[in-house]
Amino acid sequence: MSSKIARIDLVSSHPEVYEPCDDSFALVDALLSDRTNLLDFHPRLCMEVGCGSGYVITSLALMLGQETTGVHYIATDINPHALQVTSETLKAHGVHAELIQADIASGLEKRMAGLVDVIVVNPPYVPTPEDEVGQEGIASTWAGGENGRRVIDRILPVADRLLSHKGWLYMLFLTSNNPSEICLQMKDKGFSARIIVQRATEEENLLVIKFWRDSPVQADTNGMVTTTKTEPFMAMGSLGSLFSRLSFWRSDNSSC
């Protein structure tokens, strides 16, 4: 298999599993545009939270290679159908990931803390009424509650916990998720942020943001967390101007 990303015609499907759409393509494009850095980074463990159809984790595995290059993949989803579909998608492309049915990373947080080099997430980001979050069925793949942040705000601390000291997180957001606020919160945890992909579809303004640990964060004896290095936060200025630009910018991408 020489192609660098998953083939849509080989992606399996199920009525209760989210099919690859503009957001999935934006995330894979972001990974592809950062592929050279990823190959230099040489991650050992890569993980996708909420793998859905398996399009993203399969693409990542095709981009970075499998065991011969020493990269191992783990994917979780809360929906058993999604894991079955992901398993079929991986198999159709001749790649492997370990699959776990979990709520974000339940069961893994203790022992896998600090071990994951790359995490990718396309979260349920659509602003919805709170009571639609976490319902069974396909709605759980997009329902994000107020500002679309309910699940996002649960994932970020887990990602912080699982990522290795040099770990990277790629996450997809809508502009209405208030990503500049998220970047500030992540800055407090010692992460820098950069927008990798920005894309306006007919319905959504999508952003893929890469977070990486920049300043070593140390806990002192009182348990207070202090950041030892304070570099200017490069992405913030550009984020502000980007959001104002995005609201005027429409691409001719068609929606799914």
Next chain:
Amino acid sequence: MRLLIHNMLSSNIKGVINGFPLRIEVDKVEEKQVDFDAAFLRKMFHKIEWKALLDAALTLGYAELPEEAPDSSVLESDEFLQKFHHALLELDLEEGALVCPETGRKFPVTKGIPNMLLHEDEV
């Protein structure tokens, strides 16, 4: 489910203090060939709980691992690395369950996928 994952999973049921390692109940094991990568094994060696891996491998029918937790000098031995590789990555629990050591609650493993979701009263 490879034993690498078994070594990373613990029971996170509310109130459980020591949820690791999960005991394995076997219905079906498969052996799958995986490309050997010494660098990955050397890195993971320090993260692996030896006793948990040893017991899990025994449960899955593989008895070639040293009983005592080896020190890192073994990482120069190709023979050791091959055995470690086989136990960690090539033994696959296809069907069975992972059992919480404290409560006995079973997390089923179906088609190689462990279900770590908790019930409402366990969160």
